Amino acid sequence: MSQDPTRTRRSEGIPLGRIGGVPVTLAWSWFVIAAVIVFLFGPRVAAAVPGLGTASAYAVALGYALLLLFSVLVHELAHALTAKAWNWPTPRIVLTLWGGHTQFGDVRATPGKSLVVALAGPAANFLLALAGLGLLVFLDPGTVGRLLADIFVWANLLVAIFNVLPGLPLDGGRIVETIVWKATGSQDRGTLAAGWAGRIIAAALVAAIVIPPFLQGRTPDFSLLLITALVSGFLWMGAGASITNARMRLRLPAVSAAALMEPAVQVPAGTPVTDVRQAAAAAGPGTALVLTAPTGQPEAIVDPGALSAVPEHLAPQTPAHAVARALAPGAYIPDAANGQELVAYLSKLEGSEYAVINREGTVVGLLRQETVVAAITGRTPRRRP
Structure with a gap:
């Protein structure tokens, strides 16, 4: 059953319209990080601008969250518009709890183009930081405007520098991916290497925040520790997803119907159970029996339990389809x-079992969905009784 894409997008967040032809969605999870920013930075704003008042200080902290959202949006737009220049399909931008991400459709990328698209985001943040620096000369120290401008400059510098770190899911991970891709000729091996680099960066980030205070006998700053936990968790999960997806794509060439199918023989659907039992005995253990229509089209699979349950005196009058489960159409x-x-073909079919036919149209095997999934994911399929 297909899902309404409009309803799916609304369930993910608030549609903000289109920019440059690219739909932009604000994920509901963004409000979580916005609340954290307001909670953590409100008191600091009050200390930085005396006499501002508690409510106004938290309002300024909210303004910081919105400036950060704007910076992330510009970052993602740089990715999207650079990709569109090469006619890459760009379905949408999603601004999330962790910042944001740009979704691309199926593309035939090259190492160079992939790297340029990835680094367009940090480049945009560097330009925003420069613009903020130019604005600082017009603002008086100790004012709310100066405070927000300072935060805007530093936020964009941090976003740009952080994103060029060489590990996925950060943009700089494309540097590692490109190097390995060029060396091996495999983008997926590059993605795998960049994913592990991302996990190393996540662990190093935690170590950099926790170990120095511990060695000095101090307790790490709570606010910094909380932000580090959020960011490192995002990096670890994103890197893990990259590793998993790369491993799956690397396994794909070895996934074939002929290699994964169970042996099977075809039997006309109108065959009586007596003859089906003889066919099963001749085929041997572990061989499936697939019933075919008069046209030769596979339409059902004999259930061994149901086949053995038919009494001997009724077997000659019982048709094979009475002891079989139907295959989905096609x-x-x-x-x-x-x-x-x-994989693309199976995704269009209903059901979880598929007859395998040779060039002559004869049934030669039975393929189960769980077997294909296990081959792609590397997991062991469930044992069938």
């Missing part, structure tokens, strides 16, 4: 199907 695939082609 649930058969050629034995030559493999890789991305196989």
Whole structure:
């Protein structure tokens, strides 16, 4: 059953419209980090601008959260518009709890183009920081405007510098990916290396915040520790997702219907149970029996338990389809199907079992969805009784 994409986007967040033709969504999770920023920075604003008042200080802290949101939006737009210059499909930008991300459709990237698209975001933040520096000369020290401008400059510098660190999901991870990609000829191996680099950066970030105070006998600053936990958690999960996806794509070439199928033989659907039992005995243990229509099209799979449950005196009058479970319409695939082609084809079919046919249209095997998923993910499929 297909889902309404408009309803899905609304469930993810608030649609903000289109910028440069790219839909932008503000995820509900962004409000979580905005609340954290207001809670942590409100008291600091009050200390930096005496006489401002508690309510006004928290309002200024909210303004900081909004400036950070604007900076992230410009960052993601730089990615999106650079990609559009090469006609990459760019479905949307999502501004999330962790900052944001730009979703791309299927593209045929090259190492150079992938790197340029990735680094366009940090470059945009460097330009915003320069613009903020130019604004500082017009603002008096100790004012709210000067405070927000200072925060804007430092935030963009930090976002830019942090994003060029060489590990996924950061933009700088594309540097590692590109180097390995060029060396091995495999983008997926590059992604795998950049994902592990991202996990190293996440662990190093935590160590840099926790270890020095510990060695000095101090307690790490709570606010800094909380932000580090959020950022490091984001990095670790994003890097893990990159590693998992790269491993799955690397396994795809070895995923083929012929290699993963169970042996099977075809039996006409009108065959009596007596003859089906003989066919099962001749085929041997572990061989599935697939029933075919008069046209030769696979339409059902004999259930061994139901087959053995039919009393001997009723077997000659009981048709094979009475002891079989139906296949979904069109649930058969050629034995030559493999890789991305196989996965894309199965994604369009209903059901979880598929007959495998050879060039002559004869059933030669039975493929189960769980077997394909296990081959792609590296997990062991469930044992069937």
